[in-house]
Amino acid sequence: MPVDSADELETVLEYETIAVVGCSSTPGKAAHDVPKYLLEHGYDVIPVNPYADEIFGREVYDSLADVAEEIDVVCIFRPSDEVGDIVDAAIERDDVKVVWTQQGIRDDEAAARAESAGRTVVQDRCMKVQHRRLAA
Structure with a gap:
């Protein structure tokens, strides 16, 4: 069962390194504003987007497989029909x-x-909203 309780969400929010798949370079989009918020609140945000070179002054990776750093959380900003392949790539990483x-x-x-x-x-929840509610 996906995480649903406040205690479980608080535990997840303690992790530090978040790869954001579908991270956007466009301010005003949730896929930009949420990772920016996380970055501003001390998380190590790793942007993953094959159509960008740099977001937030950070190198952007084409895929999860290309990320050299260790990843704690994979945060997905892609349509639901693309989630399966992203999850499979996340599972391939130890x-x-x-x-x-x-x-x-x-x-x-x-x-x-x-x-x-x-x-x-964790499904169908905004990481920024949960952070503001539970950790801020």
Whole structure:
């Protein structure tokens, strides 16, 4: 079952390194403003977007497989029908502990695969909203 309780969400929010798949370079888009908020609140945000070179002054990676750093949380800002492939890429990495899909994004089959692989899953929740509610 995906994480739903405040205690479980607080535990997830304690992780520090977040790869944001679908991170946007366009201010005003949630895929830009949420990771920027996380960065401003002390998280190590790793942008993943094959169509950008730099976001927030940071190198942008084309895919999760290209990220050299260790990743704690994969935060997904892509349509629900793309979640499965992203989750599979997250599962291939030994370091990913949590898969988080943003508000309005969910794939129950992919979530079940991630959980079966020992990953914590948060679906259909905004990381910024949860951080403001529980950790700020």
